[in-house]
């Protein structure tokens with residue numbers, strides 16, 4: 001009966017018909033004879049084998065939708081499904097960058113408002129949405145700083161970074177042609193004497209993350225800003241950890257001049273395997289005239305692309321930024337509201353300190369006890385017993401967890417950097433802590449030979465880094 005109903009001709013025709021546009025790009029192209037593929041050998045495989053193959057591959061993936069993802073510094077925040085859904089609507093995803101401004105007023109309004117929200121959160125005077133990642137924001141921000149000094153006729157060719165900095169900081173400085181000066185931290189925060197010694201008339205900027213990559217708030221930040229400004233340099237805020245302090249303070253209040261926002265870390269957009277990302281940059285008023293073009297303007301009636309930026313550094317990316325990512329960040333901010341954003345930061349800090357309190361009873365945590373949204377343990381003591389941080393990270397995979405960040409920041413030996421984010425429940429944190437503590441009691445051999453349950457067993461990281469095999473054709 002069922003079969004018959006399914007194949008019943010009138011019923012099928014009632015379903016409706018897809019309208020064909022009649023246009024197939026490339027259909028009119030004649031492929032030259034020598035480029036045509038002949039003797040195509042297409043494997044004959046049943047549908048269910050294909051489906052099982054790809055489902056199995058998809059199940060080997062690990063993401064925030066699969067489980068707890070405590071990757072410190074990266075802030076693997078939950079991606080709300082409402083924003084994914086809205087961003088996938090045709091009217092969000094099918095816009096063309098060359099459409100007439102009059103036809104995309106809604107999209108421009110969203111971009112304009114996001115600029116305003118971010119400026120407000122950062123305390124900044126203006127924002128560009130163009131950069132495609134946090135690191136790209138650093139590059140653009142330093143470009144702006146460079147243009148600012150140059151316009152003043154000052155030749156400043158050095159950027160100072162603390163040894164707790166993310167590797168992208170010195171890299172962005174070097175890409176801008178700067179000499180990088182690294183200063184050592186003292187007790188996990190900026191050493192003011194070291195900073196004083198490094199500052200000079202050659203200093204263009206000091207780059208700082210606050211709270212820093214140890215999860216420690218740099219309490220001397222106002223003094224630091226004063227010292228940097230007294231030297232005629234600017235202070236750059238690496239916004240990767242903004243999720244710890246939203247609404248509590250702002251980079252502007254702390255004295256920063258330029259900052260980037262990692263939308264995927266603070267505003268719940270997906271990391272997306274290296275892209276598509278978004279790293280808007282905020283600047284104080286005196287630097288607005290150097291922003292990349294265009295920014296989105298509003299004249300009280302309509303939204304428009306504003307190219308009227310006198311000393312613009314130009315463009316750092318095609319078009320205007322990653323629109324659907326910007327849309328997701330806008331949705332997140334709208335949905336949470338100011339109070340919700342503050343609460344998100346509070347929960348992130350609370351979750352981090354809960355886990356820290358449980359774990360640091362069993363494994364060393366250098367420097368001071370209280371942390372913000374993340375904390376860094378040291379496996380130095382365990383190493384003496386023959387277990388390294390890498391082994392713990394691998395063994396956690398067997399328990400179904402993504403590993404924390406390891407061996408970063410560099411100033412902590414055998415570092416294990418954990419960031420739970422605000423959306424995890426106490427149950428989830430307890431379960432993770434339970435697995436972690438169990439591993440500390442396991443026999444060395446089990447831990448050292450982990451992972452045992454994953455599709456790929458332990459790889460030779462050193463060989464992989466030195467001799468990367470990037471195509472399946474190169475295997476074997």
Ligand SMILES: *Cc1c(COP(=O)(O)O)cnc(C)c1O
Pocket residue numbers: 073074133134135136165166168169209213238240241262277279
């Ligand atoms: C993630 C991160 C960056 C780089 O940001 P991306 O968006 O990944 O390019 C810079 N600094 C810190 C402290 C980070 O955690």
